[in-house]
Amino acid sequence: LGGSPLPNDTPVRISRALQSIKHRGPDATGIYFQPGQPFALGHVRLSVIDTSASADQPFCSDCGRYYIVFNGEIYNYVELRIELEKNGVNFRTKSDTEVLMQAMITWGSAALNRLNGMWSFVFVDTLAMSALISRDRWGVKPLFVARSENTLLMCSEAKGIIAYLGSCPPPNLESIGLYMKFGIGGEHDKSWFEGIDRFPIASVAEIDLRGRADQGLRTSRYWNYPDQRHERASKDDVGKFRHLLEDSVRIRLRSDVPLGLSLSGGLDSASIAWITGTECAKQLDTFTSWFEPKEKSELDAAQMIAKHFGHRSFPIKQADSDQTLALLQECIYHLDGGHSSTALVPYMNLCRAAREQVTVMLEGQGADELLAGYSEFVLHSAADSIRGGRIFSALNGILHYGFTRGWRRMPLEILRLISSTIYRQQALRWGSHKVLGPLCNKVRMPGISSIIMNGHSLSSSIRMWHSGCLTNLLQYGDAISMSVNLEARCPFLDYRLVDFCFRLPLDEIYKCGVSKWILRESASGSVPDSICWNRRKDGFSNPTITALRSIKGSPEILLRGWDIAV
Secondary structure, rough: OOOOOOOOOHHHHHHHHHOOHHHOOOOOEEEEEEOOOOOOOEEOOOOOOOHHHHOOOOEEEOOOOOOEEEEEEEOHHHHHHHHHOOOOOOOOOHHHHHHHHHHHHHOOOHHHOOOOOEEEEEEEOOOOOEEEEEOOOOOOOOOEEEEEEEEEEEEOOHHHHHHOOOOOEEEHHHHHHHHHHHOOOOOOEOOOOOOOOOOOOOOOEEOOOOOHHHOOOOOOOOOOOOOOOOOOOOOOOOOOOOOOHHHHHHOOOOOOOOOEEEOOOOHHHHHHHHHHHOOOOOOEEEEEEEEEOOOOOOHHHHHHHHOOOEEEEEEEEEHHHHHHHHHHHHHHHHOOOOOOOOOHOOOOOOHHHHOOOOHHHHHHHOOOOOOOOOHHHHHHHHHHHOOOOOHHHHHHHHHHHHHHHOOOOHHHHHHHHOOOHHHHHHHHHHHHHHHHHHHHHHOOOOOOEEEEEEOOOHHHHHHHHHHHHHHHHHHHHHHHHHHOOOOEEEEHHHHHHHHOOOOHHHOOEOOOEEEOOOHHHHHEEEEEEEHHHHOOOOOOOHHHHHHHHHHHOOHHHHHHHHHHHO
């Protein structure tokens, strides 16, 4: 987008950018460019809803006035289409892309609060010479922005902007320093490349295409978390939660291509397996990552869950050490930088295997952040209990943490959560100050999840995890799955469910030392008790760290992934 006509070599530049992200959309490629126009659009498509060529993008309205390029899915497009048709709107395709365009034409930016899905898109009105840009509430779908002279560039991956420019910007030392010291990644507004930023989540920006693109991108939020939780639980809360989760899964099963499910041995994905298999009467291919020794993996539990609900189980054995490092380099390339999760390689391995059979895969991502599933939340809840004089409740949580996570670990974790000084020292313990230059080492510590003795420690921590840390996890989920043109869908990220859960009293989220209380109550009697009421949270175990430590020269090997990225 530019304030003046784009140069004549723009189509060549866009083609170069699209080629660099072809893995995101192998089914169709489209470019809109008209000499003299201040905007141009390009798109690579992964066909999921209405796979016909009539739904390819850039998508244009019948009247020729409006254009849109859209990355993601609008899950409630069926309901929106019915509403728009009642308003006299006619459709020529069965795609969610056309529904999104017509929603923007009819309701403008007010349509964003009606959308249930994941997205980043640019909507252009050629008569008003304006563009509207938006990204979904949690940042499931990425959107990078940069400025070059009087042109505003946008792409789903930083490498697309680099390809358009034809040269690589210098590294952003602040972003690299934040990652190396504190593990900050996708939730930060800056990428690892100077001048390439992330468009804010849950935000919208309107641009005058006749103005200057270098005047700054003014964004505003169209959605925010509820301000307060209810003081008391309602007898209908469990039923409402179950209905919302079931409907979230139901609309995420809408697809014109095969669907599957990433299935671990945990409650989150088991709940999706229950709803899809029993409530929606749909049997899926399920994919489970495992490694030797088999008894330490989640395979047995996952296969039991799949069989219980009539799904087909496909075990995916993890790569050996040599393959792990090769895959890790590819992960770095697709992430356009580093990431702190050790699940990158197993997830890529799983996505590759799943893509051989399905194009869309449901996941349990987002439940831990929404329903206090991580071990850290135990300590926040204990702090609230102590503040409120509920000593037995606090002791129950602390005992559970000690038995599941280890007594030696607990004092260090508590100290880290109550002291920013100790948190900074822990960051230095990783040795980042020996690797980074002085500019990287100067980065300031961001806001962290801290124990606060005001009775709201758990609530504050859940909010911080969901609004920040979750975005970082979603970044790698999208980058890795789309690297093999596989679309990942997360029912626990339905905005109706999130809004409902952030209004619940905390004792419906975390009760008597048990996390995800309302989910367990909802699934009780449907999901086997050995899964439903298992309080142990092991996380995604995998041999990546072992592989790194066992191979001489692995740091040099890993740097090749960054060399590829730049």
